[in-house]
Amino acid sequence: MTQTAIPYLFLRGGTSRGPYFNRADLPEDRETLAQVLATVMGAGNPRNIDGLGGGNAVTTKVAMLSASDDPEADIDYFFAQVAVEDRLVDFAPTCGNILVGVGPAAIEMGLVPVAGDTTSLRIRAVNTGALVEAVVQTPGGSVRYDGEVAIDGVPGTAAPVALNFMEVVGSRTGALFPTGAACETINGVAVTCIDVAMPMMIARAADLGITGHESQQDLDDNAGLFKRIEALRLESGQRMGLGDVTKSVVPKVGLVAEPAHAGHMAARYFMPWTTHPTLAVTGSQCLTACALAPGTVAYDLARRPTESPATFTLEHPMGTMDVLVQFEYGADGFQFISAGVTRTARLLARGEVMVPSGIWAGHAI
DSSP states (O other), rough: OEEEEEEEEEETTEEEEEEEEGGGGGGGSHHHHHHHHHHHHTTTTTTTTTTSOOGGGGEEEEEEEOOOTTOOOEEEEEEEOOOEEOEEEEEOOOOOOHHHHHHHHHTTTSOOOOSSSSEEEEEETTTTTTTEEEOOOOOOOGGOOOOBOTTTTOSSOOOOEEEEEEEETTTSSSSSTTSSSSEEETTTEEEEEEEEEEEEEEEEGGGTTTOOOOOOHHTTTTTHHHHHHHHHHHHHHHHOOOOOOOTTSSSSSEEEESSSSSSSSSEEEEEHHHSSOOOOHHHHHEEEEEEETTTTTSSSSSOOOOSSSSSEEEEEEEEEEEEEEEEEETTTTEEEEEEEEEEEEEEEEEEEEEEEEETOOOOOO
């Protein structure tokens, strides 16, 4: 055989999509795994013409699932962000949108049994250690994909997938503010380095010469903006204890602005070298925490809810993202307790993806 066949499911999770694999069907060593995933997605070409990728960072994402040996979890979710134009694979971050499809995929793979009309499972994000509870609609013993829930950035409606994120503070660095400060200055720009579900560097859009309400294309065409953002991000990575992040997508970048409509805050999310068309699930939690925490770059420009739990609405050019948050202000200061979202997922395809045997010849029999 000149090619190795690897079973996979192809799902849209939230506003991202990609292949979902059983971890046991992939090479064990990280170097070979990276080459396989880069080949699967067609990395190294702007159109990903020789793979499954869609020429955009939200369509070159991979989920790898396995039964968890953690007594608190049912499924281990290992995420990989594959680059579009370079043959690079980053195993450092996680992805909340792809996470939306983990529950349905785990059930489809037979890794988790159906428990009734709804099936709850706990997912351990291997990349960060975060624990997430997912509730999937499973009437009649199978995953339901049709439904009435709409999410901005995805056409039509589908069945809801509820996610409740736990243990999200200090997901990678162990602290809400890894640098010890809620706000600091880098290159003359006020920034907040914060770690809730995803380490981020957040700044005010106005401080970088934009409104925060521009289109994705307008921002992607602004080379000067990205040059300034990257300089801030690299220094933030060092200050957050993440080291040289030149080839890592972590920390991600958020720019915040006053809301234009009825939301609590407007936000733009960067991946980090392109603009996200909407918002990331993990990034939305981090942006929300930034808006609620006193002293940050977002605290004074957001319309903050006064009671907890609350639904915090983030505006983006394609609509809004709602985050259900629990928080408190007490003697010990601000505490971010948990965050939840309701998203949708859909199984798009199933089958085998082919990889040249020169990349990987498969498991020895």
